[in-house]
Amino acid sequence: MEQALRVCVYGATGYTGIELLRYLSQHPYVKVVSVLSRTYAGRYLSDVLPSFFNTYLSKIPLTEEPQEDFDLAFLCLPHEISLNLVPELIKKGKKVIDLSGAYRISKKELYPEFYGFEHVHEETLKLAVYGLPEVFRDSIKNATLVANPGCYPTATLLGLYPFLKEGINLDRVIVDAISGVSGAGRKTAQHFHYPEMEQNIMAYSVEKHRHVPEMEDVITKISGKSVKIRFTPKVIPASRGMLCSLYVQTSEKRLKDLFEETYLCEKFVKIIHEPPATKHVIGTNLCLIYPYYEERTQTAVIITVIDNLGKGASSQAIQNMNIMLGMDEATSIEKPALFP
Template identity: 50%
Template structure:
């Protein structure tokens, strides 16, 4: 099987290369980057030298030359490219938000473009295997989830599935490493600005809010309001989502509920102490801790992921394994040891 990665010089593309280089039965035969077009992968990223053949970045994909596509591109270009790939009757995993939300009216408000293919929005599988595994298995296009939604939805899923969220409102405070903003240069992520600093951003209209609410409605059958505030941490990678929700369950009942839901999930680890990002960086694991404040009646769920791993690229590979009939855990249980992490 020949694999193409569009946008391979960004952080999610680099992470895909890091993981997929271990697959013996595939060939990565196309990688694109407008910035590095014509340069070899080894020249731009020397740490791949021992692992990947001498690939060269190209500016555009040839849709005829590969069998399977990963897209690590901005949202609007992905809209059109997914359509072209599907017209070739090939499969694609899209790491942008272009096909995550079923309602096309959301896109002008949150992403500043009109969505031209509402029929593909309905067809696309949302790539969170712990919730949508059966649909992913049959899909031609998988919309890989955002990092904040991955951490938050995995934290909320057992409660939402059983309709145990009171008042239909959840409060989410999440913290992400700087790599979540991508590799392009931005002033606020310049080292003197970011080092020793932390701050909230987009506390009212973050574009991941409708994505989370869309999935929660699908799971629960109800409109659940997500009061979401993201924060930037002065670290390269890693993410913590702290979720506050009103429920009648005790701490013991919460632990039993989450155990029953996730006991067979290979990438969910239920932990006894609040999780740490250092325990998940470089991996496809999501660590989840549950607790209950009996005084207020509020449950606290804390989840930790690598925003470039389970929040992006390793989850995309998990979806790839499902789509191609492999064991879901294939080459993913110990990916932190594959090669150097970047960043």
């Protein structure tokens, strides 16, 4: 690129914002010109996050409003704030990658039930492209607004996509998922305090989770069919990482071939031959998938792992940005895991 892309990050001091800045600080074709944080406005980034001392972002001031003009905005904001900010930015000619859930579901009537607000920007919602590159890469290329997927949907949909791509019927899908605590965000909550979370595993939102309509909506987009998902999320006492076990009733037995053919040319989705661990993906944009067929119950079992802050959020957002700009989509995010 002849000129660096000017980027603004809204909500930069939450976990997804921090992870975004970590990758962006090493991106050769991007210049972060504004870093927004209401909580820490008036301070330098390195004062709040010393890990950025040796980057050019060290002395960028944290502000409440953009300090320079920019080309693209990343929104790491609460859903209801992104809802109204996105149309304003698009009217100003900006490209937007929204990491909230405000534009992920295409059906506006589902937002009151699952997000607690009426979706009042129907025309903007129609512009949104779901940012799962391995599935919607061609649409992302020309997008003005990318709705970055949720972490659970990313791990689940990548595990189901080979079936959907081949038109294999999915009558019943069960998803049993675990996530590190960072998936709940940086704001404090009593049940995530150390004494309550340490040595504890907690199921939550079992009866109704906002990621379920997101997953079902995308499945319909891909396959044209309606599939119901039984989803049970759990939080474990780990900072980050996500493991999803998917159970699909099917007679399709050639799982290894099916998955390897689907993801043969993908840089960030890899099929492995023994069960994965979250340690294999922490700090990366990888999704590792272990599929096998259980003859006894005629069930396809697919285990996927991602970093909920990486492929489940921030590094995937940068992958989307790279695609939107026509550059190598692995730019600045092709890194090995932090191990052990």
